[in-house]
Amino acid sequence: MRKFLEPESVALIGVPRSTGVGAYNNLEILLRFGYQGEIYPVNPKAEEICGIRCFSSVLEIPKIVDLAVIAVGRDRVPAVFRDCCEKGIKRVVIISQGFADGDEKGKRLQEELTERVKEAGVRIIGPNTMGVYNVHASFTTGFVEHYKPENPDPVCMVAQTGVYQVGTTVFSPNGFAKAIDLGNACDLDIVDVLEYLEDDPQTKVIAVHMEGIKRGRKFIEVARRVMRKKPVIILKTGRSTLGAKAALSHTGSLVGDIQVFDAAFKKAGVTKVRTNSELQDAIRAFVNFPPMKGNRIAIITATGAIGIIATDACED
Amino acid sequence: MRKFLEPESVALIGVPRSTGVGAYNNLEILLRFGYQGEIYPVNPKAEEICGIRCFSSVLEIPKIVDLAVIAVGRDRVPAVFRDCCEKGIKRVVIISQGFADGDEKGKRLQEELTERVKEAGVRIIGPNTMGVYNVHASFTTGFVEHYKPENPDPVCMVAQTGVYQVGTTVFSPNGFAKAIDLGNACDLDIVDVLEYLEDDPQTKVIAVHMEGIKRGRKFIEVARRVMRKKPVIILKTGRSTLGAKAALSHTGSLVGDIQVFDAAFKKAGVTKVRTNSELQDAIRAFVNFPPMKGNRIAIITATGAIGIIATDACED
Numbered sequence A, B: 001m002r003k004f005l006e007p008e009s010v011a012l013i014g015v016p017r018s019t020g021v022g023a024y025n026n027l028e029i030l031l032r033f034g035y036q037g038e039i040y041p042v043n044p045k046a047e048e049i050c051g052i053r054c055f056s057s058v059l060e061i062p063k064i065v066d067l068a069v070i071a072v073g074r075d076r077v078p079a080v081f082r083d084c085c086e087k088g089i090k091r092v093v094i095i096s097q098g099f100a101d102g103d104e105k106g107k108r109l110q111e112e113l114t115e116r117v118k119e120a121g122v123r124i125i126g127p128n129t130m131g132v133y134n135v136h137a138s139f140t141t142g143f144v145e146h147y148k149p150e151n152p153d154p155v156c157m158v159a160q161t162g163v164y165q166v167g168t169t170v171f172s173p174n175g176f177a178k179a180i181d182l183g184n185a186c187d188l189d190i191v192d193v194l195e196y197l198e199d200d201p202q203t204k205v206i207a208v209h210m211e212g213i214k215r216g217r218k219f220i221e222v223a224r225r226v227m228r229k230k231p232v233i234i235l236k237t238g239r240s241t242l243g244a245k246a247a248l249s250h251t252g253s254l255v256g257d258i259q260v261f262d263a264a265f266k267k268a269g270v271t272k273v274r275t276n277s278e279l280q281d282a283i284r285a286f287v288n289f290p291p292m293k294g295n296r297i298a299i300i301t302a303t304g305a306i307g308i309i310a311t312d313a314c315e316d
Helices: A026-032 A075-088 A104-120 A192-196 A216-227 A241-251 A258-268 A276-288 A304-315 B026-032 B076-087 B104-120 B190-198 B216-227 B241-251 B256-269 B277-289 B304-315
Strands: A009-013 A038-042 A067-070 A091-094 A124-126 A132-134 A154-161 A174-182 A207-208 A232-235 A272-273 B009-013 B040-044 B069-070 B091-094 B123-125 B132-134 B153-159 B178-179 B205-210 B232-236 B271-273
Touching: A009 A026, A009 B304, A026 A038, A026 B232, A026 B271, A067 A075, A067 A174, A067 B178, A075 A091, A075 A104, A091 A258, A104 A124, A132 B026, A154 A276, A174 B132, A207 A276, A216 A232, A216 A258, A232 A258, A241 B304, A258 A272, A272 A276, B009 B026, B009 B076, B026 B040, B076 B091, B076 B104, B132 B216, B153 B190, B153 B277, B190 B216, B205 B277, B216 B256, B216 B277, B232 B256, B232 B277, B256 B271, B271 B277
Parallel strands: A009 A038, A009 A067, A067 A091, A091 A124, A154 A174, A154 A207, A207 A232, A232 A272, B009 B040, B009 B069, B069 B091, B091 B123, B153 B178, B153 B205, B205 B232, B232 B271
Antiparallel strands: A132 A174, B132 B178
């Protein structure tokens, strides 16, 4: 998992030839992010992009890169992914969408990817993802221009969307140091990420946006263990009936009954939030304040009314 | 009620001689607010304050003012209030605290005030209040320096606290045009205020902070009627067990069971909010958007995750 966030070499498969606004060129964005590792763009129609030599296939790259990022049309993903496996690449981010988030065919294609993972010993983040960013390694797989925090908060945002990466400073005062978009989570999931973050010295606070989960029991076990070392904040979405339907078409997630999740979160001891503003508040609190030593709270206020509102909030 | 917010003459009883930061001089604040009406400060120890002639008693003022504002120590309030009644003043704001919000004696003193209201035909806002402000009349009874919005939103904030007056632009983008702090609401209450605001052309949105209420049935009836003309947003505080205890000592309000309030709000058709940030959002929405024509909502989003969160919020 660690090398997903700090690869020494990366193959970018399906880099567009155009650059600038509207091109969604992940090579251009990666260069601007200041990445110092080796980059191997793959595009059979280009000699070079952004001044960097292109390869027509991942098989032609003269080394086994730490990470491959696939951003080609859905129907071409299986062949490209096969090439990655054949080449011996162990980590793949699949940006492309139209899998379990799409139609029946997409669902089948995603199942084939998951099958292959078991055979080939490769690990996947995605599909349908922005991938990851890591300010400490100046690395991003993002295809949408996003701000690189200068002195980021020691927070890792784990989500099933890239929107928190794009809006990093909206959600944490100085932006997240690391962010992982699990997308449809066909292979690597929140459990894998928590296990990595548990001992990651650069991460002091873990914030999670979750639509669905497959390994519920394992999640409770791991979250409970991680919680003893650092706070875990969870925003579970698709709580409502219609929200659940929307989540199914967004990341193909079966969101499950919110009561079951609430019970699981309680058992795991994580901090549950209901809205993005609660998420912002919780992140800010955990970043700025030391852990509480007990379970008592004193409210100091210049106005009675706000004291009452704060008291209500404590019981909420 | 209207003349509470736009009096042509006002007696300020208990104006301190000192001015500046920490003096809480309501005369100084009123002058700075740009009030153009007649002001009669009452302070037996001063000849003049802020360049305005003082009277030693309200009885000495050569006319019957539209409004008297009492800000003397609790134990001196009954005598001063009696003077106001004797003088024939019909409207009194009692800033002083230590009534139902204080001890047993305070509770008794407040009951005596309420008794007198019935005999003398005078109406009271308070005690334990910041009183009112009205940008359109450049009038304020506030004793804490507060911002005067230049182009205020057409919102009247009715509260049992002055904190919304002090933080006016926090809660409405351009600040409230009018604000009323009912304090302990020993006489005038939310029902009276709603009846006034119903036909007030300067008020398009009514925001309410409520700790307790006495006339529940009447409130439902009036709120329901007002709702047909303009939106009413309510933040009911003291929802929690401890919050209820705190409210009792803040404004002496018996907050009642939140389920009963929820049912009443539903029956009245008002917009219920649970937190100050929901209050901010609701005010902003009602100020900026026209009323919805139906009960269907479309969500347009550049990112699936936020669409799901918005869908959850719609069902909340």
